[in-house]
Amino acid sequence: MQMTRVLFVCLGNICRSPTADGIFRQLVMRENLNQKILVDSAGTGGWHIGKAPDSRTVAAAYQRGYDLSILRARQVNVQDFAEFDYVLAMDKSNLSDLQRMKPSSYTGHLGLFLEFGSRGDYREVPDPYYGSNDGFELVLDLVEDAAQGLLNHIRKSPY
Numbered sequence: 001m002q003m004t005r006v007l008f009v010c011l012g013n014i015c016r017s018p019t020a021d022g023i024f025r026q027l028v029m030r031e032n033l034n035q036k037i038l039v040d041s042a043g044t045g046g047w048h049i050g051k052a053p054d055s056r057t058v059a060a061a062y063q064r065g066y067d068l069s070i071l072r073a074r075q076v077n078v079q080d081f082a083e084f085d086y087v088l089a090m091d092k093s094n095l096s097d098l099q100r101m102k103p104s105s106y107t108g109h110l111g112l113f114l115e116f117g118s119r120g121d122y123r124e125v126p127d128p129y130y131g132s133n134d135g136f137e138l139v140l141d142l143v144e145d146a147a148q149g150l151l152n153h154i155r156k157s158p159y
């Protein structure tokens, strides 16, 4: 069976990309597509390898019904381009790091996650790490919207 593999990438892999991972994973499960779509997340940086997501991220997501507590941070690497059809960056800085790492032979989709969103006001998911609780709610709002758009897109054009 053909699988579509999706990797979400942010800086630390403890706030934004685990949120995208957990929300998109839940959407995939709800639609009974877990045999068809594989979901993972990683960070461009290595500071938090092996750690659970940030406690503020876990708490905010839990309030909306997502359990992120089992996720563990890892660092993105060049092999990920061999394994993932979609590599989706949370912001332009993550994207430029990934563009530098990307093998020239990569035929998948490397881009900004919010390209799949319906909101015109944000092209990037802002880093909430040094901010207030509002930032974590905004991450959830942006990710919920773009996750639905991504699923609709993959349904129309699976790899």
Ligand code: 4NP
Residues within 6 Å of the ligand: 010, 011, 012, 013, 014, 015, 016, 017, 043, 047, 127, 128, 129
């Ligand atoms: P994330 O947030 O990229 O959404 O996981 C961050 C987490 C940690 C750091 C930066 C951003 N940090 O500098 O440790």
